[in-house]
Amino acid sequence: MSETGAPVKEQRVTKQRLAVSAALDDLNDFVSTQELHRILHERGVAVSLATSYRILQSMAEDGAVDVLRNPEGEAVYRRCTAAEHHHHLLCRNCGKAVEIEAPAVESWAAEIAAKHGYTEPSHTVEIIGLCPECTVKLHGAR
The missing domain is CATH 3.30.1490.190 (Ferric-uptake regulator, C-terminal dimerisarion domain)
Known part of the structure; x- marks a missing residue:
């Protein structure tokens, strides 16, 4: 069950999802989808910006990452430590x-x-x- 009591849907574990998760584990600060996408490409991970966005959204819904809006209104993500x-x-x-x-x-x-x-x-x-x-x-x- 999620924080709201809704059933948590099972997420398929893909190479891209694992790469996003590993990159977030290495970061201490919040990161935008575009910044994370750039980091993944620097690491040689082939993942589209749209896929990066979907994975981050899914992780946020599951409570695996915190999501905030930066002063420009852009969503930024960080591995949830609490x-x-x-x-x-x-x-x-x-x-x-x-x-x-x-x-x-x-x-x-x-x-x-x-x-x-x-x-x-x-x-x-x-x-x-x-x-x-x-x-x-x-x-x-x-």
């Missing part, structure tokens, strides 16, 4: 992401959903700002 539901602080300057737990957000989302008669709520929270390093670079020590 096993539980979580949220992110994202630096709008350098792209650094920090995984955070937010129990107050979980309670609020459940309360709002119930108030309006919704069941099985899910949500995504991204807090976008400047990381400490970029704050110092852009504004000096505070």
Whole structure:
């Protein structure tokens, strides 16, 4: 079962899917589909951009990768390091992401959903700002 309670569909393990998974394992930061596609081609892996996109989407649906929108609105992906539901602080300057737990957000989302008669709520929270390093670079020590 997925996080939403829906059955998880079985994914066919292909050479391309394994290559995408291995590349994500080697990366510490979020990566766009185009960046990942470039990395795969540099490694000699023959995979189309469309296939890279489908694999990343599938992995996101399965909870195997985190997906965020960068400041330009482009989806970026990273191997999910937290096993539980979580949220992110994202630096709008350098792209650094920090995984955070937010129990107050979980309670609020459940309360709002119930108030309006919704069941099985899910949500995504991204807090976008400047990381400490970029704050110092852009504004000096505070």
